Amino acid sequence: MHLNTSHLSRRTALQATLCALASPAAFAAPAKFDIWPHESRVPGGVARLSLGPAAQRPKVKAGDFPVLVAGDMIEWTAIVGIPLSAAPGVHRVQVDAGEGLQSLEYRVRDKRYQEQHLKVSPKTVDLAPEDLARHERERAHQQQVMALFTAQRSEDLRMRVPVPGRRSSSFGLRRVFNGQSRNPHSGMDIAAAKGTPVVAPLPGKVVDVGDYFFNGGTVWLDHGAGLLSMYCHLSRTDAKLGDVLATGDAFAAVGATGRVTGPHLHWGVMLNQTMVDPALFVPA
Template identity: 60%
Template sequence: MKPSFFNVGGLPRCVAATALVLGALLCAPHADALELPRARSVPGGVALVDLGPALVAPQASVEGVPVLVSGRPGGWTAVVGIPLEAEPGERQLEVRREGAPLERVRFAVTPVRYAEQRLKVAPGKVDLSAQDLARHERERVRSAEVIATWSAVAPETLRMQPPVPGRRSGSFGLRRVFNDQPRKPHSGMDIAAPTGTPVVAPAAGRVIDTGDYFFNGHTVWLDHGNGLLSMYCHLSRIDVKVGEVVATGTRIGAVGATGRVTGPHLHWSVMLNRSMVDPALFLADRGG
């Protein structure tokens, strides 16, 4: 008698085995399944867009800029940074799946109203001299190159620790008016702390830039992977070098008052797909 290649239910055993393997893959934990930041689909926020199941992680982008995708075969999520200057309404995510045509997934951006703050600073920090303006333009070009960083290595985590203890002295999105002159909304979180207070990496990453900038003072940029970057400004000292890989909690510098400031504090920014987003959405304690 020849061996049977069919199960009792009539399915070929090879098909049944394949189904079992697929089921196991869809349900099993995956190394890329990270705890996600808090969703807030507003200008300067983070949209979590469900991409559904797939054996291979889909690729996603917004206006040609790659977007971080996290999850497991049973379900993938695009973690999309929304620019502060984005208009409320509908935005579009381009999704590429293995062996499938390009797909467009829409998500909504809702309005938000951020607070306003008026500050007095030295006139030279608002009305720039020709020399300072030229310096700022050079630095702006350099910053744009840093901001465009994309590394294929996925982040170890999407939950961060505060880089320094202290009171939040300036919230993300705050519309600042310097010497009665409106400026762009605040693109980070300010944490007040004494000069010299250690600043640590809130998550593992690689140092991709350090320097002394006109507005930001002594600055460090970290690349956490897949377009997730962070920036630390106004430092009194820098304790890392470009190319260095740091673990969560590694000292990267110290609080200071360099650049355009009214007192010692840390300015901390988080960027996703080249968009500055609210760092509070990434805090492990869900603060903010």
């Protein structure tokens, strides 16, 4: 008896394909670790709030600030930055999906961040009058940068780490400089040698380049819809205001400018004018 082995192999392959499609795993929702940014409903974290289906992208506000809305007409999601100052308990956003304003609640859990004591130059803690005046001018300017809300550039919010290296200081750390308590650390510090290239974690536009009292050489990138990123203590900036960058484009170099104890990159991520933990946007 002659067997048509090519026919049998095709039939076996077809059966295997049909079995795979019939498996529940074939229709399973994406794994949580494939959803970016990760949700963490704590101060300095991110809340992902389902808005359901709608023909047009809903408009959402947290207080007075617009919120990034991702997804499509089948399922929209509000991605809300939670301030480090947020108290545990119920918080709300306002949603306009074309049928009038509605309030959507979510609950924030408490989180205790660690404390770090640092020794730095006394002049960067007890500011001289001229340094204080400079800092106030710089803060007013950067508040204008942080208020930007432009068209969304990418639906994929998984970020590339901007520089290789050890995370030398984590987001939310309570810092004490020369015995004086200051605001919690609002970014991620990555230890790297001076001159190490810094790359864009997502497509973005350069919206600020400056040399600031505390932050030293600084660049802000706008990724759209109130998602911005900040890079501080740079030794060199290779991009200029208005440049449009693709993911992975180098635009600056690690340094030790501003108030620092050594070379590293301070990387901050902002949503709805709130600094959030960059670790939620990148693989562990």
